[in-house]
Amino acid sequence: MKRxxxxxxxxxxxxxxxxxxxxxxxDCVVLGxxxxxxxxxxxxxxxxxxxxxxxxFVEHDMExxxxxxxxxxDRTGASNIFLRQFKTYGSPCRTSDIYADMPxxxxxxxxxISIGYYALxxxxxxxxxxxDVSQYCExxxxxxxxxxxxxxxxxxxxxxILLRKDLNYRPIGLNLLPEKFTMPELQSLxxxxxxxxxxxxxxxxxxLNYNILVKLDETRKGGAHKSPDLYTFDEVxxxxxxxxxxxxxx
Amino acid sequence: MKRxxxxxxxxxxxxxxxxxxxxxxxDCVVLGxxxxxxxxxxxxxxxxxxxxxxxxFVEHDMExxxxxxxxxxDRTGASNIFLRQFKTYGSPCRTSDIYADMPxxxxxxxxxISIGYYALxxxxxxxxxxxDVSQYCExxxxxxxxxxxxxxxxxxxxxxILLRKDLNYRPIGLNLLPEKFTMPELQSLxxxxxxxxxxxxxxxxxxLNYNILVKLDETRKGGAHKSPDLYTFDEVxxxxxxxxxxxxxx
Numbered sequence: 001m002k003r004x005x006x007x008x009x010x011x012x013x014x015x016x017x018x019x020x021x022x023x024x025x026x027d028c029v030v031l032g033x034x035x036x037x038x039x040x041x042x043x044x045x046x047x048x049x050x051x052x053x054x055x056x057f058v059e060h061d062m063e064x065x066x067x068x069x070x071x072x073x074d075r076t077g078a079s080n081i082f083l084r085q086f087k088t089y090g091s092p093c094r095t096s097d098i099y100a101d102m103p104x105x106x107x108x109x110x111x112x113i114s115i116g117y118y119a120l121x122x123x124x125x126x127x128x129x130x131x132d133v134s135q136y137c138e139x140x141x142x143x144x145x146x147x148x149x150x151x152x153x154x155x156x157x158x159x160x161i162l163l164r165k166d167l168n169y170r171p172i173g174l175n176l177l178p179e180k181f182t183m184p185e186l187q188s189l190x191x192x193x194x195x196x197x198x199x200x201x202x203x204x205x206x207x208l209n210y211n212i213l214v215k216l217d218e219t220r221k222g223g224a225h226k227s228p229d230l231y232t233f234d235e236v237x238x239x240x241x242x243x244x245x246x247x248x249x250x
Numbered sequence: 251m252k253r254x255x256x257x258x259x260x261x262x263x264x265x266x267x268x269x270x271x272x273x274x275x276x277d278c279v280v281l282g283x284x285x286x287x288x289x290x291x292x293x294x295x296x297x298x299x300x301x302x303x304x305x306x307f308v309e310h311d312m313e314x315x316x317x318x319x320x321x322x323x324d325r326t327g328a329s330n331i332f333l334r335q336f337k338t339y340g341s342p343c344r345t346s347d348i349y350a351d352m353p354x355x356x357x358x359x360x361x362x363i364s365i366g367y368y369a370l371x372x373x374x375x376x377x378x379x380x381x382d383v384s385q386y387c388e389x390x391x392x393x394x395x396x397x398x399x400x401x402x403x404x405x406x407x408x409x410x411i412l413l414r415k416d417l418n419y420r421p422i423g424l425n426l427l428p429e430k431f432t433m434p435e436l437q438s439l440x441x442x443x444x445x446x447x448x449x450x451x452x453x454x455x456x457x458l459n460y461n462i463l464v465k466l467d468e469t470r471k472g473g474a475h476k477s478p479d480l481y482t483f484d485e486v487x488x489x490x491x492x493x494x495x496x497x498x499x500x
Contacts, residue, residue, distance in 0.1 A: 063341055090314030092310070247497065
């Protein structure tokens, strides 16, 4: 029996049961880019050796998109960010493992159908915040995920597949990269999302062809090698190019 | 007051409240191709001058995908068909117009968050079936839709936008066209989905380049003009080509 977790859940029971719709939850795959890695924001519930995505519930009079925005704001302090619904998960036994040894009448133990969102945030802007039932809230490398609870690993995988498709149609780089970035940083972001190594010369040629980058009069200082040039996005050209979609095979 | 509708709803109340999860519904945009038109299957509820998409609810122990399949089977008699979840709709006031003058405690009047699916069916295979609350179930031309209730028009529009994207990645033609079809029929299907006229020569050249069509030793008899050649899909080549995605701008 997970005593501490059960105690926490029972303490929240009354408030949650009156405030939120039953059977419906929200889960967010929050992605940030740091140190040439794509990171996912995860929480570790008390008493459990598994991690989970930031999640929430839907208040009786609240839009589901607003509920997702609130979840994100509560966990990251960030608002006005790229947030997109991608899939709803509805297996009847999604949660059965976690609450197996808890009382049947527990509000958290009911069947939840969960609406999945993915969010792209600027890593530097985020201050991870604990929720009511968790012990840690941390960024984890998407390529080295710890054990995730329920169907949360599928959610991350599904979000990544969608991100791969969206790369040619939505301003993914603009939302994930800091304002100023180097070409190797941009290339590594594409490599992680596409799940493959890209040829440097081909990548540079293709991305420069779209005319969406502005080369700055600055370089990134501090490395052992020659300081690489810094770039920023030309937002107008970027958005125009996305309307047509990038046609390149990366 | 819509007396007949209310009476019907009240008669179903007890069964529905015990059988289905509250707050969650399913709506299906069912598409079929006939007579060079893309058709949507719609129902007209008793007492209302508005049409609706085929919908359903989720049984307590049922997968949401299975609930969508059941909705589709019940309304069309078709199973094993292309059915894809595309978006969940969760405005708190989705249903308020329809049930405005009905009792607050009516099961149907609660807030429903609806999971939207789209289905591609072979028009000839479908025998439209009424549900418990409807008077008619008919195919309507997607370009001449009658007034739809709630957010159902947005659902049709969203499904069509997704279909447009999926055209290059999923076997849309294979699922919508009869086994044997003419090039003008294939072209008109693409024109409706893309929402624009296509140049005949360009379309023929591009689609033939993918090597997904097999020209049959038959022609379509009966027209006033020269009988057009019949084609069928080469399913193996079609699926192979879709793995890469069609790169053409149509």
